[in-house]
Amino acid sequence: MERDIALKMVKDQLTEHRYQHTLGVMDTAIILAKQYGGDEKKAELAAIFHDYAKFRPKPEMKAIIVAEGYPEDLLQFNAELWHAPVGAYLVEKEAGITDKEILDAIRYHTSGRPGMTLLEKIIYLADYIEPGRHFPGVDEVREMAKEDLDTALIKSVQNTILFLMKKNQPVYPDTFHTYNDLVKKRQED
Ligand SMILES: [Fe+2]
Numbered sequence: 001m002e003r004d005i006a007l008k009m010v011k012d013q014l015t016e017h018r019y020q021h022t023l024g025v026m027d028t029a030i031i032l033a034k035q036y037g038g039d040e041k042k043a044e045l046a047a048i049f050h051d052y053a054k055f056r057p058k059p060e061m062k063a064i065i066v067a068e069g070y071p072e073d074l075l076q077f078n079a080e081l082w083h084a085p086v087g088a089y090l091v092e093k094e095a096g097i098t099d100k101e102i103l104d105a106i107r108y109h110t111s112g113r114p115g116m117t118l119l120e121k122i123i124y125l126a127d128y129i130e131p132g133r134h135f136p137g138v139d140e141v142r143e144m145a146k147e148d149l150d151t152a153l154i155k156s157v158q159n160t161i162l163f164l165m166k167k168n169q170p171v172y173p174d175t176f177h178t179y180n181d182l183v184k185k186r187q188e189d
């Protein structure tokens with residue numbers, strides 16, 4: 001799918017603020033794909049569609065999670081997690097994108113998962129460091145991303161966990177599993 005058509009599709013689904021964020025994720029994902037030998041076209045499309053389901057009504061998201069047999073523990077955690085797997089589902093249905101790598105990059109962009117692919121890492125990180133993001137620690141991760149993808153990714157997952165814990169919020173288990181997987185692989189190197 002051409003970039004312009006994809007952007008038009010998501011613009012209709014998002015607020016202006018979220019659309020600007022999407023453009024930032026797209027630019028950042030392409031830079032990271034170039035730098036780390038990822039597929040630039042897939043990075044572009046996955047980035048454009050990553051937040052496609054962000055503003056779908058919660059009952060619709062819930063119904064899709066149940067009907068599609070997605071992990072129902074998602075429903076016990078922050079609804080912020082839902083738009084990722086629901087997005088993968090809707091992007092396939094409504095935009096006709098069937099590439100599994102792209103759909104998985106959308107599916108895991110919020111929680112991460114153990115054994116993340118290069119494309120999944122690129123989208124997760126691009127979502128975290130795109131230029132429109134402003135929060136403590138983001139500049140440090142931006143600098144890390146210039147040097148090493150996994151180092152930056154570990155830091156971003158760590159920051160996310162710490163942020164939630166400081167606010168006494170629950171942490172979705174896959175986010176811990178993602179962190180453990182990345183750190184263990186690093187120790188094995
Ligand atoms: Fe998202």
Ligand SMILES: [Fe+2]
Nearest residue numbers: 021050051127
């Ligand atoms: Fe996002």
